[in-house]
Amino acid sequence: MPARIIEPPPLAEATYKAREVEGVLDLYFYRKLGFWLAQSFARLNVTPAGVSLFGAVCGVIAGHLYFYRNLATNIVGMALHVFANALDNADGQLARLTRTESREGRVIDSLADHLIFLSIYVHLTWRCSIEGASPLVWLLGVTAGISHGLQGAAADYYRTTYLYFVKGGLPADLDSSVILRSSYRRLRWRDQAWPKLLLALYLNFTRQQEMLSPQLNRLREGSNQLFPHQIPEWFRTRYRISARPMFKLWGLLMTNTRMLLLFIFLFLGQPIWYFWVEVTILNALLIYLIHRQETMSQSLTELATTR
Numbered sequence: 001m002p003a004r005i006i007e008p009p010p011l012a013e014a015t016y017k018a019r020e021v022e023g024v025l026d027l028y029f030y031r032k033l034g035f036w037l038a039q040s041f042a043r044l045n046v047t048p049a050g051v052s053l054f055g056a057v058c059g060v061i062a063g064h065l066y067f068y069r070n071l072a073t074n075i076v077g078m079a080l081h082v083f084a085n086a087l088d089n090a091d092g093q094l095a096r097l098t099r100t101e102s103r104e105g106r107v108i109d110s111l112a113d114h115l116i117f118l119s120i121y122v123h124l125t126w127r128c129s130i131e132g133a134s135p136l137v138w139l140l141g142v143t144a145g146i147s148h149g150l151q152g153a154a155a156d157y158y159r160t161t162y163l164y165f166v167k168g169g170l171p172a173d174l175d176s177s178v179i180l181r182s183s184y185r186r187l188r189w190r191d192q193a194w195p196k197l198l199l200a201l202y203l204n205f206t207r208q209q210e211m212l213s214p215q216l217n218r219l220r221e222g223s224n225q226l227f228p229h230q231i232p233e234w235f236r237t238r239y240r241i242s243a244r245p246m247f248k249l250w251g252l253l254m255t256n257t258r259m260l261l262l263f264i265f266l267f268l269g270q271p272i273w274y275f276w277v278e279v280t281i282l283n284a285l286l287i288y289l290i291h292r293q294e295t296m297s298q299s300l301t302e303l304a305t306t307r
Contacts, residue, residue: 025256026089034089038097041090048095049108055087056112063119066266067127074266084116085255103175107198110205113255114149120262121145124271133272144275150212151253151286157209158243158250158293161220165231165239174220177207213290215297219304226304235304242296249289253282 022031041051058080065077091109095101125141164174180203187196210217223231251257258278265274 023251023254023256030086030089031093033086034093035097037086037090038094041094042098046094048091048098048100048105051087051091051094052105052109052112055084055091056115058087059084059112059116060119063116063121063123066120066262066271067123069127069131069269071267071269078263078266081116081259085259088113088255103202104195104198107202111198111201113152117145117148121148124274128272137272137275140272140275140279144278147278147283147286148258150208151282153205153208154212154286154290155250155253157213157216158246158289161216162239162243162247164220165223166236166243174224175202175206176217176221177203177210180206213293213297215294215301219297219301222301222304235300238303239300242300243293246289246292249285252285253289 037051062077062080062084065073065080068074088109091105092101095105121141121144125138128137128141129135180199184196184199184203187199189196223235227235261277262271262274265271
């Protein structure tokens with residue numbers, strides 16, 4: 001029996017997280033395509049997790065196709081990569097469309113993203129290596145991959161927090177390492193191995209985010225005590241005004257920018273340049289944005305506690 005779509009049928013925008021956090025390419029391409037895919041998957045009774053895993057398979061294959069120096073093969077990989085990214089949008093839209101959002105689904109989605117880029121980084125590094133690059137290219141590839149993970153974690157934390165404060169979420173909407181650790185300890189490896197493994201991965205990811213942005217984490221935790229029932233309108237407005245100017249810059253650390261850079265360097269036949277941009281320009285941007293974000297978070301924390 002196909003998954004039931006909640007009536008009345010929602011517009012495509014009803015499956016967006018929030019319009020202001022979507023990039024131009026997301027709004028006019030990925031979200032529209034993702035909505036169509038989500039509707040199709042709902043009729044076929046495909047779960048959001050199934051869509052995430054399908055996207056991971058497409059993305060991993062794309063990464064393998066980037067290994068070859070043949071441009072036509074690379075272009076096929078690019079097409080698969082774009083489709084994988086569309087599926088990455090569709091899984092969340094499907095979850096919102098059918099009201100089946102869950103923490104486990106978010107973890108599987110994140111795991112799929114990591115598998116895709118692991119495949120890409122390994123195959124690109126391998127390609128550079130057999131083309132005569134120094135063995136140190138493996139160190140460069142690992143550094144670029146770690147940088148990618150940290151940049152993505154920080155950008156996701158910023159966006160999730162923005163949605164919580166601006167859309168007026170409830171304390172239960174926020175995940176913290178303290179809450180996740182408590183849930184993790186209640187699970188048993190003997191008969192709950194899969195959910196415990198997923199939660200362990202998610203707990204590690206959340207810890208990374210909190211370590212990267214301690215002031216933002218303090219603001220999130222403090223808001224649970226100051227606003228236990230609902231985020232007041234005055235704070236939602238203040239947070240939006242303070243945080244929104246950084247959105248375009250944070251967008252440069254998200255998937256669409258990386259894919260564009262990767263495609264350009266593949267067309268140029270110089271994938272190693274992608275690694276250098278990752279570890280230099282994008283890391284410098286990350287440091288700058290974290291500094292701005294932490295300053296903003298400290299200011300808002302002081303405002304909330306003294307008002």
